[in-house]
Amino acid sequence: MSQLPGIEGAKRLAAYTAVDKHILPHHKIIGIGSGSTVPYVVERIMQQGTELNKARIFIPTGFQSKELIIEAGLNLGDVDQHLTIDVTIDGADEVDAQLNCIKGGGACHLREKVIAEAAKTFIIVADYRKNSEYLGKNVRSLSPDLFPTNNPFFPPLTIQFVHGVPIEVVPFAYAKVLQNLRSVLGSPNASLRMAKAKAGPVVTDNANFVIDAPFSRDLIKDPSSLLTKIKLLTGVVEVGLFCNIAQAAYFGNQDGSVTIKRVEGAKVIEESIPAS
Numbered sequence: 001m002s003q004l005p006g007i008e009g010a011k012r013l014a015a016y017t018a019v020d021k022h023i024l025p026h027h028k029i030i031g032i033g034s035g036s037t038v039p040y041v042v043e044r045i046m047q048q049g050t051e052l053n054k055a056r057i058f059i060p061t062g063f064q065s066k067e068l069i070i071e072a073g074l075n076l077g078d079v080d081q082h083l084t085i086d087v088t089i090d091g092a093d094e095v096d097a098q099l100n101c102i103k104g105g106g107a108c109h110l111r112e113k114v115i116a117e118a119a120k121t122f123i124i125v126a127d128y129r130k131n132s133e134y135l136g137k138n139v140r141s142l143s144p145d146l147f148p149t150n151n152p153f154f155p156p157l158t159i160q161f162v163h164g165v166p167i168e169v170v171p172f173a174y175a176k177v178l179q180n181l182r183s184v185l186g187s188p189n190a191s192l193r194m195a196k197a198k199a200g201p202v203v204t205d206n207a208n209f210v211i212d213a214p215f216s217r218d219l220i221k222d223p224s225s226l227l228t229k230i231k232l233l234t235g236v237v238e239v240g241l242f243c244n245i246a247q248a249a250y251f252g253n254q255d256g257s258v259t260i261k262r263v264e265g266a267k268v269i270e271e272s273i274p275a276s
């Protein structure tokens with residue numbers, strides 16, 4: 001395999017390793033997730049050859065993965081035709097030591113969760129930045145170059161922020177859900193996700209809005225219970241907390257090795273494939 005530098009190399013490594021281990025010749029119905037790591041999943045599946053792939057049906061988690069499947073010339077299906085999926089592979093924004101995940105960075109988490117739950121095996125692929133001890137630990141850094149200042153008393157800062165839990169809400173109820181997240185569930189900085197190249201909010205593939213709600217370590221330390229509390233807010237469609245769904249996560253590392261966290265019995269074990 002030719003070298004692909006940096007983060008892209010790490011994503012591809014995770015995706016290729018996961019496909020090689022989990023997309024087997026007898027798998028016929030395959031779920032394809034969303035995000036920037038998933039194209040490498042499709043790339044590796046294509047490398048398994050036309051003969052195997054013509055007998056398969058691929059189920060997308062949103063517009064992006066639908067386009068990926070069509071462009072690759074693979075057979076497109078949907079979960080209402082295929083209630084059971086052999087394997088789904090998807091990306092994640094953060095994965096903890098128990099394989100709980102934050103997803104929804106691409107606002108696709110409703111469909112992603114349906115396709116993940118429909119799968120007999122659900123596998124996460126990500127670069128090393130997503131591998132976390134607990135959810136909400138990973139902060140994203142905004143480079144000082146983005147905030148230049150000429151004032152010598154206030155040198156440019158690296159601004160760090162926690163992205164939070166993505167929550168898909170029906171547009172009609174967004175303000176009420178925001179109020180409840182801030183004042184009842186303890187996320188004072190919960191905010192409506194705004195679009196980058198459009199005035200107004202991000203609109204999901206299901207015509208809903210997305211709220212990003214950061215929670216303190218204390219509030220997110222039991223992600224399943226937080227998930228239940230958020231889901232009970234009227235107007236919430238789905239929460240980007242995926243608890244007890246993934247069987248394994250593959251993280252590509254900078255040094256070319258792959259870290260694997262996988263469920264074995266009642267435990268999650270961690271192992272590593274060294275760089276080749």
Ligand SMILES: O=C(CO)[C@H](O)[C@H](O)COP(=O)(O)O
Nearest residue numbers: 035036037091104105106108
């Ligand atoms: O949940 C998702 C989209 O809703 C993505 O899978 C998640 O944001 C990871 O994306 P990437 O592979 O680009 O890091």
